[in-house]
Amino acid sequence: xxxxxxxxxxxxxxxxxxxxxxxxxxxxxxxxxxxxxxxxxxxxxxxxxxxxxxxxxxxxxxxxxxxxxxxxxxxxxxxxxxxxxxxxxxxxxxxxxxxxxxxxxxxxxxxxxxxxxxxxxxxxxxxxxxxxxxxxxxxxxxxxxxxxxxxxxxxxxxxxxxxxxxxxxxxxxxxxxxxxxxxxxxxxxxxxxxxxxxxxxxxxxxxxxxxxxxxxxxxxxxxxxxxxxxxxxxxxxxxxxxxxxxxxxxxxxxxxxxxxxxxxxxxxxxxxxxxxxxxxxxxxxxxxxxxxxxxxxxxxxxxxxxxxxxxxxxxxxxxxxxxxxxxxxxxxxxxxxxxxxxxxxxxxxxxxxxxxxxxxxxxxxxxxxxxxxxxxxxxxxxxxxxxxxxxxxxxxxxxxxxxxxxxxxxxxxxxxxxxxxxxxxxxxxxxxxxxxxxxxxxxxxxxxxxxxxxxxxxxxxxxxxxxxxxxxxxxxxxxxxxxxxxxxxxxxxxxxxxxxxxxxxxxxxxxxxxxxxxxxxxxxxxxxxxxxxxxxxxxxxxxxxxxxxxxxxxxxxxxxxxxxxxxxxxxxxxxxxxxxxxxxxxxxxxxxxxxxxxxxxxxxxxxxxxxxxxxxxxxxxxxxxxxxxxxxxxxxxxxxxxxxxxxxxxxxxxxxxxxxxxxxxxxxxxxxxxxxxxxxxxxxxxxxxxxxxxxxxxxxxxxxxxxxxxxxxxxxxxxxxxxxxxxxxxxxxxxxxxxxxxxxxxxxxxxxxxxxxxxxxxxxxxxxxxxxxxxxxxxxxxxxxxxxxxxxxxxxxxxxxxxxxxxxxxxxxxxxxxxxxxxxxxxxxxxxxxxxxxxxxxxxxxxxxxxxxxxxxxxxxxxxxxxxxxxxxxxxxxxxxxxxxxxxxxxxxxxxxxxxxxxxxxxxxx
Numbered sequence: 061x062x063x064x065x066x067x068x069x070x071x072x073x074x075x076x077x078x079x080x081x082x083x084x085x086x087x088x089x090x091x092x093x094x095x096x097x098x099x100x101x102x103x104x105x106x107x108x109x110x111x112x113x114x115x116x117x118x119x120x121x122x123x124x125x126x127x128x129x130x131x132x133x134x135x136x137x138x139x140x141x142x143x144x145x146x147x148x149x150x151x152x153x154x155x156x157x158x159x160x161x162x163x164x165x166x167x168x169x170x171x172x173x174x175x176x177x178x179x180x181x182x183x184x185x186x187x188x189x190x191x192x193x194x195x196x197x198x199x200x201x202x203x204x205x206x207x208x209x210x211x212x213x214x215x216x217x218x219x220x221x222x223x224x225x226x227x228x229x230x231x232x233x234x235x236x237x238x239x240x241x242x243x244x245x246x247x248x249x250x251x252x253x254x255x256x257x258x259x260x261x262x263x264x265x266x267x268x269x270x271x272x273x274x275x276x277x278x279x280x281x282x283x284x285x286x287x288x289x290x291x292x293x294x295x296x297x298x299x300x301x302x303x304x305x306x307x308x309x310x311x312x313x314x315x316x317x318x319x320x321x322x323x324x325x326x327x328x329x330x331x332x333x334x335x336x337x338x339x340x341x342x343x344x345x346x347x348x349x350x351x352x353x354x355x356x357x358x359x360x361x362x363x364x365x366x367x368x369x370x371x372x373x374x375x376x377x378x379x380x381x382x383x384x385x386x387x388x389x390x391x392x393x394x395x396x397x398x399x400x401x402x403x404x405x406x407x408x409x410x411x412x413x414x415x416x417x418x419x420x421x422x423x424x425x426x427x428x429x430x431x432x433x434x435x436x437x438x439x440x441x442x443x444x445x446x447x448x449x450x451x452x453x454x455x456x457x458x459x460x461x462x463x464x465x466x467x468x469x470x471x472x473x474x475x476x477x478x479x480x481x482x483x484x485x486x487x488x489x490x491x492x493x494x495x496x497x498x499x500x501x502x503x504x505x506x507x508x509x510x511x512x513x514x515x516x517x518x519x520x521x522x523x524x525x526x527x528x529x530x531x532x533x534x535x536x537x538x539x540x541x542x543x544x545x546x547x548x549x550x551x552x553x554x555x556x557x558x559x560x561x562x563x564x565x566x567x568x569x570x571x572x573x574x575x576x577x578x579x580x581x582x583x584x585x586x587x588x589x590x591x592x593x594x595x596x597x598x599x600x601x602x603x604x605x606x607x608x609x610x611x612x613x614x615x616x617x618x619x620x621x622x623x624x625x626x627x628x629x630x631x632x633x634x635x636x637x638x639x640x641x642x643x644x645x646x647x648x649x650x651x652x653x654x655x656x657x658x659x660x661x662x663x664x665x666x667x668x669x670x671x672x673x674x675x676x677x678x679x680x681x682x683x684x685x686x687x688x689x690x691x692x693x694x695x696x697x698x699x700x701x702x703x704x705x706x707x708x709x710x711x712x713x714x715x716x717x718x719x720x721x722x723x724x725x726x727x728x729x730x731x732x733x734x735x736x737x738x739x740x741x742x743x744x745x746x747x748x749x750x751x752x753x754x755x756x757x758x759x760x761x762x763x764x765x766x767x768x769x770x771x772x773x774x775x776x777x778x779x780x781x782x783x784x785x786x787x788x789x790x791x792x793x794x795x796x797x798x799x800x801x802x803x804x805x806x807x808x809x810x811x812x813x814x815x816x817x818x819x820x821x822x823x824x825x826x827x828x829x830x831x832x833x834x835x836x837x838x839x840x841x842x843x844x845x846x847x848x849x850x851x852x853x854x855x856x857x858x859x860x861x862x863x864x865x866x867x868x869x870x871x872x873x874x875x876x877x878x879x880x881x882x883x884x885x886x887x888x889x890x891x892x893x894x895x896x897x898x899x900x901x902x903x904x905x906x907x908x909x910x911x912x913x914x915x916x917x918x919x920x921x922x923x924x925x926x927x928x929x930x931x932x933x934x935x936x937x938x939x940x941x942x943x944x945x946x947x948x949x950x951x952x953x954x955x956x957x958x959x960x961x962x963x964x965x966x967x968x969x970x
Contacts, residue, residue: 069112069124069126070110070130071109071110071112071113071124071126071127071130072107072108072109072110072113072127072130072131072133072134073085073086073090073094073107073108073110074107074134074137075090075093075094075097075103075105075106075107075108076094076097076098077094078090078091078093078094078095078108079091079094079095079098080092080094080095080390082094083162084111084162084307085110085111085112085310086108086110086111086160086310087108087111087159087160087161087162087309087310087312088160088161088162088163088164088411089158089159089160089310089312089409089411090108090160090310090312092409092410092411093106093108093312093314093409094108095389095410096386096407096410099385099389101382101385101407102404102405102406102407103406103407103408104314104315104316104317104406104408105138105141105142105314105315106138106155106312106313106314106315107134107135107137107138107312107313108160108310108311108312108313109127109131109282109310109311109312109313110310111161111162111307111308111309111310112308113127113286113311114286114289114308114309114310114311115306115308117283117286118286118287118289118290118308123283128279131278131279131282131313134313135278135313138153138155138313138315139153142315146176146274146275146278147176147177147178147181147273147274147275148181148184149180149181149183149184150184150187151184151187151188152176152177152181152184152185152188152274153176153315153316154174154175154176154177154185154207154315154316155175155176155278155313155314155315155316156171156172156173156174156175156312156313156314156316157171157172157175157278157281157282157285157311157312157313158171158285158311158312158314159171159285159288159289159309159310159311159312160309160310160311160312161289161303161307161308161309161310162307163301163303163307164411164414165294165297165298165301165303168288168291168293168294168297168508169285169288169289169291169294169309170218170219170281170284170285170288170291171214171218171285171353172211172214172215172218172219172281172284172285173207173210173211173214173316173351173352173353174207174208174210174211174214174316175211175215175274175277175278175281176274176277176278177207177208177211177274178272178273178274179272180272181274182204182205182207182208183204185203185204185207185208186200186201186203186204186205187200189203189204189318189321199321199322201248202246202247202248202251203318203320203321203322204248205248205251205252205254205255206246206251206320207318207320207351208251208255209251209254209255209258210351210353211277212227212255212258212259212262212270213227213258214353215270215277215280215281216258216261216262216265216266216270218281218284218288219280219281219283219284220262220265220266221265222261222262222265222266223265226261226265227258227261230254230257230258230261231243231254234246234250234253234254234257238250244349258270278313282311282313285309285311286308286309286311288309289308289309293506293508295884296508296509296512297508297531299881299884299887299888300508300512302887302888302930305884314408317399317401317404317406317408318351318399318401319347319349319350319351319352319399319400319401320349320350320351321349321401321402322349322402323348323349324372324400324402324403325348325349325399325400325401325402325403326346326347326348326349326350326368326371326372326399326400327346327347327350327351327352327354327397327398327399327400328344328345328346328347328362328365328368328397328398328399328400329344329345329395329396329397329398330342330343330344330365330379330383330395330396330398331343331344331393331394331395331396331413332383332384332386332387332393332394332396332413333387333393333419333423333426334419335393335395335413335414335415335416335419336415336416336418336419336469336470336471336472336573337416337418337419337422337472337573338393338415338418338419338420338421338422338423338426338605338606338609339422339605340426342365342366342380343365344364344365344396345362345363345364345365346362346363346364346365346367346368346371347362347363348363348371351399352397352399352408361521361522361542361544362522372400372403374403375400375403375404375405378405379398379405382396382405382407383396386410388432390410390412391427391432391433392412392413392423392427392441393412393413393415393419393423394410394411394412394413395409395410395411395412395413395414396409396410397409397410416449416471416472417445417446417447417449417450418450418472418606420441420442420443420446421442421446421447421450421606421609421610421613422605422606422609423441424437424438424439424441424442424609424613425438425605425608425609425612425613428612435612435613435616436616436620436962437962438612438613438616439613439616439617439620439955439958439959439962440959440962440963442613442955442959443929443955443956443959444929444932444952444953444955444956444959445929445952447589447610447951447952447955448949448952449473450587450589450606450610451587451589451590451593451948451951452473452474452587453474453584453585453586453587454473454474454571454573454584454585454587455474455569455571455582455583455584455585456582456583456584456585459582459583461569461578461579461580461582462578463576463577463578464545464557464558464560464577464578464579465543465545465546465557465558465576465577466543466545466574466575466576466577467518467519467520467540467541467542467543467544467575467577468522468529468540468541468542468543468575469540469571469572469573469574469575470522470528470529470532470539470540470541470542470572470575471517471529471532471537471538471539471572472538472572472573473516473537473538473572473573474538474569474570474571474572474582474584475495475497475515475516475537475538475569475570475572476495476497476515476567476568476569476570476581476582477494477495477496477497477514477515477516477567477568478494478495478496478497478564478565478566478567479496479497479499479555479562479563479564479565479566479567479568480496480497480498480499480510480514480564481498481499481500481548481550481553481554481564482510482550483498483506483507483508483509483510483511483513484509484510485510485564486498486509486510486511486513486514487509487510487513489513490513490514491513495515496513496514496515497514497515497516497517497518497568497570498510498511498513498514498516498517498518499518499519499546499548499555499568500517500518500519500520500528500548500550501519501520501521501548501550502519502520502521502522502528502541503517503519503528503531508531511528511531511532511537514537515537515538516537516538516539516540516570516572517532517537517538517539517540517541518539518540518541518543518546518568518570518577519539519540519541519542519543519548520542520543520544520545520546520547520548520555521541521542521544522541522542528541529541532572538570538571538572539570539572540570540571540572540575540576540577543575543577545557545558546577557577560579562579566579567579567580567581568580569581569582588604588606588607589606589607589610592607592610592611593640593641593642593951594637594640594641595640599611599612613955614642614951614954614955616958617954617955617957617958617959618642618954618958619958620958620961620962621954621957621958621960621961622936622957622960622961623932623935623936623940623941623942623943623953623957623960624644624645624941624942624943625642625643625644625942625943625944625945625950625953625954625957626643626644626645626646626647626648626701626703626920626922626942626943626944626945627639627641627643627645627646627647627944627945627946627947627950628646628647628648628649628650628922628926628944628945628946628947629643629646629648629649629693629947630649630650630651630653630654630693631653631689631692631693632692632693632695632696634947635693635696635697636696637947638947638950639696639697639700641947641948641950641951642950642951642954643700643947643950644700644942645697645700645701645702645703645792645942646693646697646700646701646702646703646944647703647854647920647921647922647926647942647943647944647945648703648705648796648854648922648944649693649702649703649704649705650705650708651686651689651704651705651706651707651708651773652707652708652709654685654686654689655682655707659682659685662678662681662682662685663678663682664741665677665678665681666678666679666682666766666769667744667748668740668741668744672767675766675767675768676768679768679769679772680772682772683772683775683776684776686772686773686776686777687776687779687780687783688780689776689780690704690776690777690780690781690793691780691783691784694780694781694784694789694791694793695784695789697792698784698789698790698791699789699790699792700792701792701793701794702791702792702793702794703794703795703796703831703852703854703920703922703944704773704777704793704794704795704796705796705798705833705922706759706760706763706770706773706774706795706796706797706798707762707763707769707770707773708758708759708798708799709753709758710748710750710753710756710757710758710762716741716745718742718745718746718749721738721741721742721745722742724738725738725739725742754859754862754868755863758798758799759797759798759799759800759833760797760798760799760800760805760806760809761799761805763797763809764805764808764809770797770809770812770813771812771813771816774795774812774813774816774817775816775820777793777795777828778793778816778817778820778821778826778828779820780793781793781821781824781826781828782820782821782822782824782826785824785825785826786824791826792827793826793828793829794828794829794830794831794851794852795813795828795829795830795831796831796832796833796852796854797809797810797830797831797832797833798832798833798835798856799833799835799836799859800832800833800834800836800839800846801836801838801839802838802842802846803842803845803846803848803849806832806846806849806850807849810830810849813830814830829851829852829918830850830851831850831851831852831853831854831918832846832850832852832853832854833853833854833855833856833922834846834853834854834855834856834860834903834906835855835856835857835858835859835860835863836859836860836863837860837863837864837902839906840860840902840903840905840906841902841905841906843905843906843907843909843910843913844909844910844912844913845913846910847909847910847911847913847914847917848913848914850910850914850917851914851917851918852917852918852919852920853906853907853910853917853918853919853920854919854920854921854922854944855903855906855919855920855921855922855923855940856922856923857894857899857903857921857923857924857925857926857931858891858923858924858925859923860899860902860903860923861890861891861894861895861899861923862891864895864898864899864902865890865895865898865899867890877889891924892924892928893925893928893930893931894925894928894930894931894934896934900934900938903921903935903938904938907919907938907939907940911939918941919939919940919941919942920940920941920942920943920944921935921940921942921943921944922944924945924946925943926943926944926945926949926953927943927945927946927949927950927952927953929952929956929959931943932953932956932957932960933956933959933960933963936957936960936961937960943957
């Protein structure tokens, strides 16, 4: 029998072997480097280690079999291509080692540049870099030692966890001794001394000398990139952006090209359109005599990309041509990193660029106009979370407050809050309910916690492509970067600007569109998108590109979607606003809200009634008030369905708290006051008190125990519908019985309700549907039985989640959800986005069994999940007829209902 041949798993791909569709395997960076290589663009040679290698390494703690040999084979091929060897003391090949996950995670994982340098090859690198101008100025030596100190700094921090601030302190000391604030003023001797200082820092923290063997540097850097997938900041970012935790990262090993060779070299980031507004033009940052990390870290302020035309017109023209080609190829905004090495342009990365919410809508519309995509694809490229951001307020134009500084509007929005200078302080104050603005010289990936907690981010350094700008845009946070008038002193917890001192805790306001910074709180105004939804802006007449784009895409979403969108509204004003926002009816009218305020006295009379006559008097007093409420709502929703939920919470919620009432009665008794009424009320509250009222006497149970309560509400609904109809309107009431767990409960209520409806409606033509709220797990599991007595189901996913998980939704969010999110048990709160595996399965079972018993059964959802983008997609897939949500979220649900139709399985719009 022939010996079985073992086929080695392929873990390493040359750039020529990949393409942009292999992101799962090669990560976004590797797939796009391969794609640019295939297009014939100037990409430095290199290879990619796959995400599968990373996952295997993370699962076992060691490299998978065969990986080392494959890396060696590709490294040798790279050396042959470049005509240099890694670490050669005379003519060294240097490489960068970069992460690259499927989804962009800017700054969250690791990069190490200049791998291969050591005490010997640094001399060879200087010789390699020397030219007539460099030799004359000593620039070649400076370049080589600058590259070596960068390697030790990045390698130490990334691979060996040496505190990065120690390297920064050493650099600051050298600059201080030189009397400069600029890295470029340091000469070769200064940098040679800095290398010695860095080596001592490295040895102090690691207990060993900086590794001189280039292959050891490479292997350790690769492992560090693998390990960075599970670094705290990467885990936090994935949770924030809902990126799956099991994807792993690829590693890209790329031959180094150098932007720090002198004034004819540099590095930059470019966008094919403005990622802030979507406007077409030339957008980006350039930094001469620098490596790429200098740009994204924001440690030196960049110049606008347009200035490259004066510095190097040949490279500038070539770059613009490549940008146009990439945008045509990817059919989207592209984010590009490039380096110029002595006049030679190299493309280091491209990806579909992160953009603000406004830019997402504007660019999608532009690309339709240009024939690159159709309206379905435009709808797919925006999302409800972005639309919600656009509905936030912005600063008033005429607020009269003078700005104290101007930076770069890196991520739009209007944000006011207390100044904080550290991530930890931002998290601390935000947890106390404070709005904060995180102020830094520049942010780094370790600041992610604070960036999430803050209302906005303000930095004194950096540009539109700095870490702060890119991450803020991805999260939808307001950001102003590069406000260099600010002198930020983090240790002293203050910044100064124009002679004014701003201490931690002082209020500031930042405008992420204009880049303006204000002291104090600036008044806000509604966004133009809300004005459009309110009907105050005509999309056909405005010159506002954003409003036109939103209108166009919303119109297509409405024409495309299958799910109808209703609103949760309890008043005529809420109903009117929701209708302007596009609501197609009311999916939840909570009648308990109608018993509050000055009507509490009537509720008390009902609860304290000692006889049937007293109870009937109280109900009779409530009837006209309820009827008037429903008349107002039916008029506003003329012709559209209105689902009215009969009273749901326990009646004792309308009474004073037991402990407070007992104390008040005891104090009054001590004073000898007449407390007969209060004593009766206390006795009633005690009689009705429950340890767990959410699982007690509420909903249908209350209606069955308190004679006449549901009957009064049904009569008020029917009489209101008849009055509106006879006045020339059209009322379409649907009566929803809450908390049903057994069909017999619904049948009992229905018998009484049908008698009242028949008596009131007569020949008016009003039709009243009777259905139930599916919010008890047993109801979902017996939906086939319940459907025989129900004309519609509305899923109350708030209670269904509460009872399905056994969580008290009033308590658990603050008690322990934070820990569940931290541990990865939850990716997001199940009250925010529906748990499709558990609670969602109950919805699916009830849908299938309910429709099997009653094919025409109308199905909707009225919990807060009805306005959550991810949940809307699930409800579309399950086959519900409509979702219902708060008025403000109606446009979001409309958009997502359309996206649910055009989004293919597994697609992602990040």
